[in-house]
Amino acid sequence: MTASHLSGHLPADHALSPAWQFKRFPAIGRMLADYPARDLWDTDFARLPAPLARQRLRAREFAERYLVPAAAELDLAPHAAAGTCHPLARSILAEAGRQGWLSYFLPRPLGSMAWRTLPYAPIWQSTLIVEEFSRACGGLMLLLSAHHLGVMPLVLGGDLGTILRFVAPVYRACERGDPHLVAFAITEPGAGSDAEDGHGASLYHPGVIATPTKGGYLLNGRKCYISGGDLAKTATVFAALQGEGMDSWTCFYVDCTAPGFRVARTELKMGMRASGAADLEFTDMFVPTDRIIGGLRNGWALNRATLNASRIPVASMAVGFARAATETAVEFARRYLLGGKALIHYQDVQLHLATMVAETRAMRSLVWQEARHAWRPRQLDASLCKFHATDRAQHVCEMAMDLLADHGVQHEQRVEKIFRDVRLTRIFEGTNQINRLSMMEDWQGQLLAPDRPVGV
Amino acid sequence: MYIEADDAKLLLAEVGRFARERIGSAVARPETPVDVFVLDALTREARELGILPQEGAGGGFGLWEGTDDAGGMALSLGILAHVGYANAGIAVAWHRSALARWLSAALGAPFDAEDLHATTLVPTGHFGLARTAAARWIKSADQSDEEVALLADWLDRTAHTTTVIAPSPWSTLFWPVWRDGLIAWQRADRSQLTVTRLDAQHGLDELAAFAVRAGAGASGTATPDAGASRAIFGQVLALDMIGLLAIATGAVTRGHEMARDFAALRTQGGVVIARHPAVQQMLSEIEIARRQAEAALDGFAKPIGDIDIGTVAAARAGTHPLLCHAANQVVQIHGGIGYMRDAGAEKIVRDVNMLKLMTGGTREAHAFVAGWTGTFA
């Protein structure tokens, strides 16, 4: 039997329930007061421009059909040796490629972006997709998304020729169902935050060095924690020029099958386990000059522009995780009986869920607000979105685990995995401490301008 | 048997050595949890050393043996903090077994220490802490019908499954059941129960998670009289909550040391990261959480009869989330390496989260406190 109302609340047809009476208001009042009580996901869906809404729906369908059923198995699977890919993940990658999820940053015929979505910032499109994928499985989301990070320097730093020469074949292979993943490699054993923060970088002695040789450069050194680096066919690797500092950073587009490249190991991660984090080793690896992206010594700016483009999508991962945690908690509260009543009928449970929903929707509002305008994403906005959404999302995941209490520890209940997945978002793409500093760095012009009030 | 504070300190120094050296070396690889054989061997060693109750009728200084005395309580809390420092999973296994033994003695049917490592305990019902009802029941006989119904449902072991976290080969389970308005304790053989081993659990990797339901014929129930029933249930709950807090404090102490060591070595931004205010702030948050937890635990170093269950629940609700935050800051200070299973920091987060969610979790502890203090009509 379904209850007609929650405990402590009036049924919808009660004399003191306002909603049904709004429908009886005079025309103007009705126009201003009567509202459809839609599902919250649908509400936001209806607020999107139609082409983006369609994209969001497609992403959800893909995620529910392919990612959700594989999530638990891939999370529990034994650690795969570097370079191997679980057959389930491989088939999902192939299907994702065929459906265009690995090539959506450029319009057809170069990529899979539909022409009707062209008027909207690609980052906005990406946030919608990443949220849906994250909600389904953090690891598979990262497997599918780190690739876009790898491609980004090619798009931002290259001219049309670079795009035709390097990006288009990658996208074509993906769409054929033969995924060509691209990894993004900035982090080194000696530089995590120093690879994300200018002040730190200015004091760092680079670890991956490019030495000029005939027709190109020899790369030597090591990059670490590179998402998808174990499966990538190519990678955008940032290296300093021999004898110079970080201001000589240059982006090299490397072929991961070339001699001198080795995946030294993959990490045993807390969560997002369907995606590998690899140590990449370069030993006299030859990279021809024509695979320098964006010109010599332009790597640092290219890196920062890439991070500005990727941090809003990282914030949308947080929305996806918070949403998954909230939806799971809501389902649990609807289903689980205590004292003969579903938990959802208890007032404290309602308060708890209300806070979780509000947090999640506040995050989404922030992310969409910034993503909508992110044609040229500002560092301040991107970093703020990233650190705030991911911090709050972890809190929402903790609230979900708290609600499930003794049951929240079980892998079967999903929330503990969501927690392990969301935990990463506060560390990568710059720790949330570094993102706070990054926001301030970008703001300093206004903060230090004499005699000018600062608007917030 | 009573123990003086100075003697307790000496014994704890020994326990600390055992935890760091013996347990520490067995669990040196955080990504590879100890198996049941190692756990069993460590349990035997701990029993021989008197850290765990020894064979016979008790009267030693092992875990939860001296609960009528401040020194004995301090010793038990210290043991759990030390073992929790080395490994929270092992600490939970020992804590719950020793508590089961304490309970069986309180019920007048002590079991042999041989059974110790095969016996575990769950002190609560199938979900949470029965809102305000359990606290109010411990306090007085004045219960509404609704509260009685809630308690009966909370402790209905056939209608609901209960999550049990224990070493995988456990064979005996103590849990509270509802009998004629009183809380009785069932000592059930695993064979009497419907036990489903779950895929995995969030943390405490040395242990396993089970969904357990009583079979129709589960027997072996001890029902104390009304006064004893209330006192024993309140005390088991208090000891369990304090124990979990002590283990979490130990785990965070370990994390704190790891974070301090790492911050003193790792260079970013041209200096060791310990020099960045961002990192100093996180280290301070860990320190503050630890101090708060240690102060709470100090307050519980008194005879169990003098411990107020409302104060315990309040301390748990207030302090445990801080310990979880502190464990998270341990990871955050480590940056990327903190996320990796072979580095150890992320395990502390998972373990401390687990400890928070066990025994009803901390969210319902608020309702429990409200029930206990009676701040409602």
Ligand SMILES: Cc1cc2nc3c(=O)[nH]c(=O)nc-3n(C[C@H](O)[C@H](O)[C@H](O)COP(=O)(O)OP(=O)(O)OC[C@H]3O[C@@H](n4cnc5c(N)ncnc54)[C@H](O)[C@@H]3O)c2cc1C
């Ligand atoms: C699973 C995973 C996937 C990743 N994927 C990729 C990838 O695909 N490509 C890639 O290039 N990198 C990747 N990374 C690397 C990631 O971006 C870094 O781990 C992150 O930037 C932090 O660097 P770190 O690990 O070296 O930590 P550290 O920089 O050593 O930081 C340690 C602590 O010090 C603090 N700190 C450091 N410097 C400062 C400062 N100047 N001021 C104040 N506080 C400071 C940090 O906030 C942190 O708390 C990944 C990491 C992980 C864990």
